[in-house]
Amino acid sequence: MGIEEYSAKILNFLRKFRRMPSYSEIMKLTGFKSKNAIYRLVNKMIEADLVEKDSAGRLIPNKLSGMVRILGTVEAGIPLSAEQEKAETINIDEYLIRNYESSFILKVKGDSMVEAGILPGDMVLVERGKLPHNGDIVVAEVDHEWTMKFFKKKDGKVLLVPGNKKYKPIVPRHELNIAAVVRAVIRKY
Amino acid sequence: MGIEEYSAKILNFLRKFRRMPSYSEIMKLTGFKSKNAIYRLVNKMIEADLVEKDSAGRLIPNKLSGMVRILGTVEAGIPLSAEQEKAETINIDEYLIRNYESSFILKVKGDSMVEAGILPGDMVLVERGKLPHNGDIVVAEVDHEWTMKFFKKKDGKVLLVPGNKKYKPIVPRHELNIAAVVRAVIRKY
DNA sequence: AATAATAGTAAACGAACGTTCACTTGGCAA
DNA sequence: TTGCCAAGTGAACGTTCGTTTACTATTATT
Known part of the structure; x- marks a missing residue:
């Protein structure tokens, strides 16, 4: 199983249980039998920008989870990917409700x-x-x-x-x- | 300060940091100086359906946080509040993206x-x-x-x-x- | 075949978690 | 004033957390 599939399982957990799983829970999700394996897996995911850790060292979803980038207007067109990264983001639910x-x-x-x-x-x-x-x-x-x-x-x-x-x-x-x-x-x- | 204001602060934390605060962090948010005060505050919030705890005893946002109820069609009209509670819910972001x-x-x-x-x-x-x-x-x-x-x-x-x-x-x-x-x-x- | 690098298990660690217990304070009613 | 209840403090508890260390198995390279 690849790293993307693992992170998909983690984000599925988040959607289902409304919080990120602990390392022990990720063990069950992924089938690994040691926390150390999870520890390294998580570090790889962070490097791949699939998840994040906050200042307290806790696992949190990526900034883009639940956020969409705003690129301006149709007439201004869609800029290159380099500028996309700096784009402002919004959460549609929060915007509307x-x-x-x-x-x-x-x-x-x-x-x-x-x-x-x-x-x-x-x-x-x-x-x-x-x-x-x-x-x-x-x-x-x-x-x-x-x-x-x-x-x-x-x-x-x-x-x-x-x-x-x-x-x-x-x-x-x-x-x-x-x-x-x-x-x-x-x-x- | 009322219980709703406290829960608003907690949900603000969730939006900002993408996870629920720990009891220690709720202490800082609310100004209380003991975890026990938070423990009882959280229990009241759960009774008031402002937050939830999952099967592992962890604090998670209410089911309606981020979910909107679907009531059917315009022509069928808007039912009374009793039936609203049973309504299906969706997350707009997930629905669209x-x-x-x-x-x-x-x-x-x-x-x-x-x-x-x-x-x-x-x-x-x-x-x-x-x-x-x-x-x-x-x-x-x-x-x-x-x-x-x-x-x-x-x-x-x-x-x-x-x-x-x-x-x-x-x-x-x-x-x-x-x-x-x-x-x-x-x-x- | 020998070696090194990679990826996993297993156990132990201190720190932080939520909970509980004992005590103190403040306000209200008797 | 006295007694009582509610609400808050503070400390201690066992549990779980994420991390680290040590060791083993697998894979690839020379």
């Missing part, structure tokens, strides 16, 4: 928001318990039906405007339950 | 892909070193200029088609450098 307790993901089925760049099949990240501002995209229950629309206020009246000229704005008749505000759109190809 | 080493984020400036649901200001997650398939969205350098377009092959010739009728398809004259394939679109409101 303020409060995990109140955040949820919904899948989009209809085409009522295509003109706002939300296509059928997209995932929307919504947040509950927030008051919608004018122009926000909201997930709402209107007269026993769920939709995603622009939230508009005009003359004190609430209007739900679709992002598609095919459909007409909705004026809630009986009930209006703004369940969540759309915070982000995620589309995977 | 296959290989961190070859993945990058670019910001979109132009409007050449609006009809494909990619608006100016959106972030695109791109992957380097992959061969584009017909219909993929790619970031390419054509005749010394960078653009994002649909990658189309017709009769053995490569065509770069914009997702906006305002613009015309590009037939590369001298150079064509497909730098990356767009894997995902991320839009934050």
Whole structure:
């Protein structure tokens, strides 16, 4: 087994148990029978930049684990690998989510928001318990039906405007339950 | 200081150092002067579901740290909180990214892909070193200029088609450098 | 075949871990 | 004021940690 496979097992452990394994646990993961073997294996992994050790000497995941590099804009293009290393990094979850307790993901089925760049099949990240501002995209229950629309206020009246000229704005008749505000759109190809 | 503030400090430590702090380190974070105080504090946090301990008795982040719940579709609506607890969860990074080493984020400036649901200001997650398939969205350098377009092959010739009728398809004259394939679109409101 | 270098096992080390016990302090109720 | 409970300190405990040392087995080189 190669060093990459071992580090993959370690990172699998991290994902599964939400912490890095101890040397004894890496023994079980890899099949080695001595801690010394792990000690040297880990040193090789550090040299290969597969994992890291912090100032206290504890094993931690690589800086790139869970972080993606930001390279600028499309128009500026993609620089050479040398400059990529210095690039700023972000964690997508942290970038998108303020409060995990109140955040949820919904899948989009209809085409009522295509003109706002939300296509059928997209995932929307919504947040509950927030008051919608004018122009926000909201997930709402209107007269026993769920939709995603622009939230508009005009003359004190609430209007739900679709992002598609095919459909007409909705004026809630009986009930209006703004369940969540759309915070982000995620589309995977 | 309340228990939530303490747990916030602990999760800040986790984000910063990529591991959970030891009890001694929590002492420094919180200002307590004895490990016993931490021991009881941690037990309270576990009762309050702010952190967890695994089977080996080690402190690990809560299950929801880094995970978002999936609630179904927009049309099906948002269920009551009781059902939310049982919801499936995903980690957005893991969902979107296959290989961190070859993945990058670019910001979109132009409007050449609006009809494909990619608006100016959106972030695109791109992957380097992959061969584009017909219909993929790619970031390419054509005749010394960078653009994002649909990658189309017709009769053995490569065509770069914009997702906006305002613009015309590009037939590369001298150079064509497909730098990356767009894997995902991320839009934050 | 002899040698050196590499990679593994096994055992022992001090240090740090989380836990427990005994004691002290501070605030509230009787 | 007295007594009680909750909350914090401090020290000691056994366990596990990562590291080191010593030795053995395997592989490659001369």
